[in-house]
Amino acid sequence: MNEMIETILNHRSVRSFKDEPLTEEQIKIIISSAQSASTSSYIQAYSIIGVTDKKKKKKLAELAGNQSYVELNGHFFVFCADLYRHEVVGKMTGKDVISSIESTEKFMVALIDTALAAQNAALAAESMGLGICYIGGIRNNLEQVCKILKTPDRVIPLFGLAVGYPNKETTKKPRLPFEHVYHENEYCQDAEIYMKQLESYDQVVSSYYQERTMGKRKDTWTGQIANMLERQSRMYMKDFVQSKKMNLR
Known part of the structure; x- marks a missing residue:
């Protein structure tokens, strides 16, 4: 057992934060930690958007299901799968990269790269005594989220990460055996x-x-999950992904 392992095992989601913004140094450490995550073939297929504009945060909170902690936190990060820069790379080098960019494999690489980077960011934040909460609710209406964040084609916001100083201690949810x-x-x-x-x-x-x-x-876990899976949600996703020129060939 060491401090890193203790930090990992002590994880719990925080949904109430003090009104205290993160410092520039904290933000840079969190982003640098994210960038230090493993990345498939050095492709680095993600981008991170820090949302500080109060109106944007309020709107994102509404889109995420009126989750107040999307608006009220120390800093709100949005992690995006990003193959736009790789299209730019193709133009810079005169190479035809579109078929590869639009493959299901590269889409999966972008998803995995983004998730690995986000988890590094979360661990860095928690190691500094901050609390975090992943926000999948931004996928409720990605069209509106993309307009707010002005993301181009081949960039898909996957989830948010609310970070800040916890208002109170929260309990850990027991994981599967x-x-x-x-x-x-x-x-x-x-x-x-x-x-x-x-x-x-x-x-x-x-x-x-x-x-x-x-x-x-x-609640039981099986009952909770069965009820959740019985209700179809975000069924627009395939069409949306393809509309962002990630055609999954």
């Missing part, structure tokens, strides 16, 4: 084993919610 996530040599496909593991996990999650809400909530 180690043996349910980790497979050795091959994937375990025994449904009965899976169900037993999930039943045990349901008890842990239900106890967590009961304690956190003083008995007002008793």
